[in-house]
Amino acid sequence: MSQDADDLFARPSPAIRLTDRQRVDWLRLARSENVGPRTFRDLLNLYGGAAAALDALPELSRRGGLRTIRIASREDAEREIAQGARMGVRFVALGEPDYPDRLRRIAAVPPIIAIAGxxxxxxxxxxxxxxxxxxxxxxxxxxxxxxxxxxxxxxxxxxxxxxxxxxxxxxxxxxxxxxxxxxxxxxxxxxxxxxxxxxxxxxxxxxxxxxxxxxxxxxxxxxxxxxxxxxxxxxxxxxxxxxxxxxxxxxxxxxxxxxxxxxxxxxxxxxxxxxxxxxxxxxxxxxxxxxxxxxxxxxxxxRDPGPVEAGETDVPMEPVEPGDDTRSRIHSLLGPVPVTIDDIVRASEAPVAAVRVVLLELELAGRLHREPGGRVSLV
The missing domain is CATH 3.40.50.450 (Rossmann fold)
Structure with missing residues (x-):
């Protein structure tokens, strides 16, 4: 598997083409429960690829409080791609040549889009x-x-x-x-x-x-x-x-x-x-x-828009394992009022990487809501 294809969120890269297997993995991850555009980005930054992220979903969501998470199957993803092909629909991933340049610059960039015509x-x-x-x-x-x-x-x-x-x-x-x-x-x-x-x-x-x-x-x-x-x-x-x-x-x-x-x-x-x-x-x-x-x-x-600038969620995430005390402390600081990640880091005195992983766990469990401006709140 090409690391360049799966590491698009972590650093700017030239246009690539996913392999058929990578495309299926990307589609599976994008279609899995509670995986939105920002969550997809964090998962790839944390695990370096869609396949590894898929393997990690059950444990991450369990830590966030969801007993079972629905993960899109390989058969379903392959079926969707085949159905699209019969209709002239192509599934194009972020970073591929056909992916619109301006679209890849938005905050909640869709990792994979279906294109017809x-x-x-x-x-x-x-x-x-x-x-x-x-x-x-x-x-x-x-x-x-x-x-x-x-x-x-x-x-x-x-x-x-x-x-x-x-x-x-x-x-x-x-x-x-x-x-x-x-x-x-x-x-x-x-x-x-x-x-x-x-x-x-x-x-x-x-x-x-x-x-x-x-x-x-x-x-x-x-x-x-x-x-x-x-x-x-x-x-x-x-x-x-x-x-x-x-x-x-x-x-x-x-x-x-x-x-x-x-x-x-x-x-x-x-x-x-x-x-x-x-x-x-x-x-x-x-x-x-x-x-x-x-x-x-x-x-x-x-004006040349230049390369896509990396935001906070574009930085590769450290593979940390937050302890129960750290996780509990971060949970207790969250509520229905939106706060920034910086606020959580300061109040919890936890490493940034640990905070981001705990927030990812909560989001996969359906318990975290992302607000405009990078703020988060509990659902």
């Missing part, structure tokens, strides 16, 4: 376009105008395949390339009536998802999808978003990842424009035509 579209500069499902005629016209103009300028559009603004943006950029980010599995299109649109998208663009084949999208899956829209994009354009809109979640996630946020103004009398108008008050770039977006993004594209 033309993966080359994912390597071009992308702009997210999101907005109301219940869009007005004016909103739909603006989505069409902006998507078409961005496509003519060489950008690929990214959206969530929803009704309304999403569908209009996809449709207007079919000829120039558009990316549909799915909330469910690659074989579970939502809404179902946009399946014909997706088929046209795949001719010149692509669809991606981090969810398993067969997964029906639920309400909590859409913010996860929105994080991918923001992560893929140089910037996100919001057209008609109500005050409590999912599009505003996408805009917030874009800001957290240092992406540009653009908003199309709307009538103060239209509740569909309340969210976009608020974004403008908060400093979003006002957009009335595609040139407004292109003018801001051209300098961004000219």
């Amino acid at each position: 033309q993966s080359g579209a994912l390597l071009r500069p992308m702009v997210g376009i999101v907005g109301s499902r219940n869009a007005s005629i004016a909103g739909l016209k603006m989505a069409t105008l902006i998507a078409r103009g961005l496509g003519e300028a060489g950008f690929v559009t990214v959206s969530g395949l929803a009704r309304g603004i999403d569908a209009a943006a996809h449709d207007a950029s079919l000829a120039t390339g558009t990316i549909a980010v799915l909330a469910g599995g690659a074989d579970r299109i939502y809404p179902p009536d946009n399946a014909p649109l997706l088929a046209r998208i795949l001719d010149s663009g692509a669809a991606i998802t981090e969810m398993p084949m067969g997964h029906e999208p639920r309400a909590r899956d859409f913010p996860r999808r929105n994080r991918l829209i923001a992560g893929l994009s140089l910037g996100v354009v919001v057209i008609e978003a109500a005050d409590r809109s999912g599009s505003l979640i996408t805009a917030r996630m874009a800001l957290e990842e240092n992406r540009e946020v653009f908003a199309v103004p709307g009538s103060p009398l239209d509740p569909r424009a309340a969210g976009t108008n608020r974004l403008l008050k908060q400093g979003a770039v006002l957009v009335t035509e595609p040139a407004d977006i292109i003018e801001v993004l051209r300098p961004v594209m000219a």
Whole structure:
């Protein structure tokens, strides 16, 4: 097994290709119970590879308080890969050539994604376009105008395949390339009536998802999808978003990842424009035509983003075995109020490596919640 392929989180590395066995192991680990993107990263940093991490899951989760953890079987992972292949879906791991560069720079980077269509579209500069499902005629016209103009300028559009603004943006950029980010599995299109649109998208663009084949999208899956829209994009354009809109979640996630946020103004009398108008008050770039977006993004594209910088969870973890006293002390310091890992280290007087291992145990047991800004709390 190539160490380079399994050590991507621990240090920057050139593009690699997983072996078939590694791909199965990565998919198994990603599909196992309580293993999210950050947990996946910590496990690889601790054990150096997906296969070793899989072997360690039962003991880690037991120490965290979960008697039995569900680990995805090799048969299930191989079956999912084979099912995807029959549909033209490829499973691409972080660090492989087809993995989008900007996506690999987000905080909760998905370790493996399913891609259908033309993966080359994912390597071009992308702009997210999101907005109301219940869009007005004016909103739909603006989505069409902006998507078409961005496509003519060489950008690929990214959206969530929803009704309304999403569908209009996809449709207007079919000829120039558009990316549909799915909330469910690659074989579970939502809404179902946009399946014909997706088929046209795949001719010149692509669809991606981090969810398993067969997964029906639920309400909590859409913010996860929105994080991918923001992560893929140089910037996100919001057209008609109500005050409590999912599009505003996408805009917030874009800001957290240092992406540009653009908003199309709307009538103060239209509740569909309340969210976009608020974004403008908060400093979003006002957009009335595609040139407004292109003018801001051209300098961004000219800057070399450089290598992916290692964050706290990208540092290889020491193979420590926290003692019962240390584990108990760390547990007692946690509660429903989010705290930083630095706070836990200072209060527990335990080594950083021991704290990270104990938090990993709790997370695998389903007892730890990761908050924005690197904070943690007990579930």
